[in-house]
Amino acid sequence: MKIRLENVVKTFQTFRAVRDVSLEIESGELLALLGPSGSGKTTILRMVAGLEIPDAGRILFGDTDATDISVRDRGVGFVFQHYALFPHMTVGRNIAFGMQVSKVKRPRAAIATRVDDLLRLVRLEGLGDRFPAQISGGQRQRVALARALAVDPKVLLLDEPFGALDANVRRDLRRWLREIHDELGITTLFVTHDQEEALDLADRVVILNGGKVVQEGTPEEVCRHPVSGFVMNFLGDTMRFDATVWNGHARVGSVDIAAPGMPDGPAVMYLRARSLEWAPAEGGIPAQILRVLDRPDGRRVLAATGLGAPVEFDVAPQVAIRPLDHGTLAIRDPTFFPAA
Numbered sequence: 613m614k615i616r617l618e619n620v621v622k623t624f625q626t627f628r629a630v631r632d633v634s635l636e637i638e639s640g641e642l643l644a645l646l647g648p649s650g651s652g653k654t655t656i657l658r659m660v661a662g663l664e665i666p667d668a669g670r671i672l673f674g675d676t677d678a679t680d681i682s683v684r685d686r687g688v689g690f691v692f693q694h695y696a697l698f699p700h701m702t703v704g705r706n707i708a709f710g711m712q713v714s715k716v717k718r719p720r721a722a723i724a725t726r727v728d729d730l731l732r733l734v735r736l737e738g739l740g741d742r743f744p745a746q747i748s749g750g751q752r753q754r755v756a757l758a759r760a761l762a763v764d765p766k767v768l769l770l771d772e773p774f775g776a777l778d779a780n781v782r783r784d785l786r787r788w789l790r791e792i793h794d795e796l797g798i799t800t801l802f803v804t805h806d807q808e809e810a811l812d813l814a815d816r817v818v819i820l821n822g823g824k825v826v827q828e829g830t831p832e833e834v835c836r837h838p839v840s841g842f843v844m845n846f847l848g849d850t851m852r853f854d855a856t857v858w859n860g861h862a863r864v865g866s867v868d869i870a871a872p873g874m875p876d877g878p879a880v881m882y883l884r885a886r887s888l889e890w891a892p893a894e895g896g897i898p899a900q901i902l903r904v905l906d907r908p909d910g911r912r913v914l915a916a917t918g919l920g921a922p923v924e925f926d927v928a929p930q931v932a933i934r935p936l937d938h939g940t941l942a943i944r945d946p947t948f949f950p951a952a
């Protein structure tokens with residue numbers, strides 16, 4: 613089922629939370645809404661669910677205008693971070709609940725078979741008789757997904773479903789969710805403020821800021837071609853430096869760097885750790901090492917340079933480098949945007 617939002621607006625009292633948002637979720641696609649806190653992600657999801665009504669604009673499910681269709685009749689499944697399971701019901705009964713109260717009546721045996729199938733799908737075979745308090749947080753969210761899928765929704769809506777879990781469990785669950793999505797092919801809208809989660813999971817990412825779409829594209833497109841300093845910064849691991857551009861060259865601190873195609877005037881230069889190379893074969897700017905942080909996959913180094921603020925870069929674990937060492941750093945592919 614394809615979903616389309618056309619010029620959707622939502623205002624709370626006088627606060628405009630969603631400003632003229634248009635987007636499409638292709639049938640079978642997994643789309644992530646990514647943005648900082650307060651950017652309007654949850655409000656958009658709630659409007660797709662039918663839990664909020666837009667002030668203006670339309671929401672289409674396929675060719676049908678769903679704007680005035682009730683939550684119950686939209687055929688959506690939800691998993692929210694805090695959408696708790698019923699604590700007094702077993703896992704199996706939690707999963708069965710939606711089928712038992714649905715308008716579509718199913719025989720008891722069919723419900724039991726479906727619960728078993730869903731427990732297998734979310735890899736919780738054998739846990740159907742436990743209560744929510746007797747399983748882990750990650751397992752609870754898998755039950756929540758099974759419960760959402762039980763009534764064969766046309767669309768799956770997930771709002772920070774793994775937000776409360778620790779980093780390793782989150783990573784496992786997001787790979788697992790992608791596998792389930794590929795198996796079922798259900799149109800899915802996923803809300804997160806975690807860039808890595810969105811980029812790992814989604815076919816396409818829509819980046820929001822202040823209730824507006826600022827960029828949309830595949831993870832590769834948004835990572836390789838961010839349209840603004842905001843997107844570049846939000847996608848993470850960036851260093852930001854004030855610059856002044858004149859005649860295709862940027863003055864950054866006391867350093868001159870080529871900035872071809874940039875208009876003259878104040879600008880911002882963004883670097884990522886991978887844009888910096890320690891001890892290049894030739895050229896480079898003078899640098900002094902401030903700190904060396906050992907990580908499982910290498911060493912992250914902080915250094916002072918003439919750019920005006922410390923920089924961070926990575927070296928291989930075997931590179932001999934110590935605080936106070938002097939050397940040179942090459943800057944590759946800096947990204948410039950005119951200052952806002």
Ligand SMILES: Nc1ncnc2c1ncn2[C@@H]1O[C@H](COP(=O)(O)OP(=O)(O)OP(=O)(O)O)[C@@H](O)[C@H]1O
Nearest residue numbers: 624627629647648649650651652653654655656805
């Ligand atoms: N029912 C409401 N009444 C008043 N303001 C609201 C209401 N719901 C949301 N807002 C405001 O609308 C803005 C967008 O909220 P929303 O929850 O959609 O953002 P979000 O991007 O999902 O943020 P978060 O990641 O923190 O959940 C926020 O400033 C929020 O305070």
